[in-house]
Amino acid sequence: MNRHELRIIAMESLYQHLLLGKDIRKCVFDAMKGENNIDGFLYSLTIGTIENKGIYIDKINSLLRSDWTFDRLSILEQAILLMSFQEILANEAPKAVVINEAITLSKKYCDDSSYKLINGVLDKL
Template sequence: MNRHEQRIIAMKSIYQHLLLDKDIRKCVYECMDGCNEIDGYLYSLTIGTAENKEKYIDMINPLLRKDWSFDRLSILEQTILLIAFQEILVNETPKAIVINEAVTLAKKYCDEDAYKLLNGVIDQL
């Protein structure tokens, strides 16, 4: 499984975790079709993101427009931002790659202009 595919699984897992307040391990297990073994990179993108989400939310809020807050974003936008912060801050993935992947996911799964907001926020990190 390549990194892009892992990011999609991470996005689905974190999305379920945020939307349903479901245990992240259960979300990952279900998204992996019951497979118990996951790659370390996917583990970081899922479990690591869930463990650090409050810290990342605190970092994201000041990067948004003054009249916006993290809670005002769609759950998918929140998910992509959280994963992006995990990738940059913990996995040390180059920012350009993270932005490209976030924009790609947003264009496919989010509202039409969401990618612009995500690009702007991640670029400020």
């Protein structure tokens, strides 16, 4: 699988975890159709993201407009932002690449204007 496909699996797994409160490892296992061999990049984008979730939520809240909070975002927007923060801050991926991927995912899976919010938050990081 390429990195874009792994990001989609990570987004789906994070979405399930955030929406249902299901253990992230179980979400990844289910998304991988029972495959136990998890790519290191996918592991970082899922398990790593949840390990740093509180820190990332605080950072996201500080970058949102004063009348918005992380909890007001859709679950998919939350998943994309958390995953993007992990990729930029922990994986040290190029910010432009991460922003481009986040915008691509949000245009495909979120509301029509979600990509603008995601772009704005990640650009401030």
